[in-house]
Amino acid sequence: MNTLKERLRADLTTAMKARDELRTSTLRLAISAVKEAEVAGKSAHELTDDEVEKVLTREVRKRREAADAYAGAGRAEQAARERSEGEVLADYLPKQLGDDELAAIVDKVLADGDFAGPKAIGPAMKAVQAIVAGRADGGKVAGLVKARLTA
Secondary structure (H helix, E strand, C coil), X not given: CCCHHHHXXXXXXXXXXXXXXXXXXXXXXXXXXXXXXXXXXXXCCCCCHHHHHHHHHHHHHHHHHHHHHHHHCCXXXXXXXXXXXXXXXXXXXXXXXXXXXXXXXXXXXXXXXXXXXXXHHHHHHHHHHHHHCCCCXXXXXXXXXXXXXXX
16 A cells, blocks of 8 residues: 555655656655654654645645745745645645535534534534545635634
8 A cells, every 4th residue: 555655755756757846846845844743742653644644734834825925025936936836735635625515514514513603613613624624724614614603
């Protein structure tokens, strides 16, 4: 069975052979972030595919935030580079849910769980996150849940 970490390493080798500078540097940084996560904490351990996905999701979010910051500062070239790196890493993550799919899941969970009022935001978020698990941005999910429960 091929793990996500093995796939990253194999794709890095392929990118190096193809002299794809963007993909090579992006995958090197991703593998470095995975290694760093493996040794973080009290004891080193091998990450599961789910944990590697969380690391990659965090890296994609960093790229998106950096791209926004660069664009806001008028540095379009660096913003484009960050977006490109984010797209390379997004290829290793599960397909993201569309807005309509996400809204349908949120509505179903809120109805099934009988969540109502602003005090139910935390438990509702936990229930929705359990279903969408890495297939939607947490901020987007939080905004939808909050809007539905405070409306």
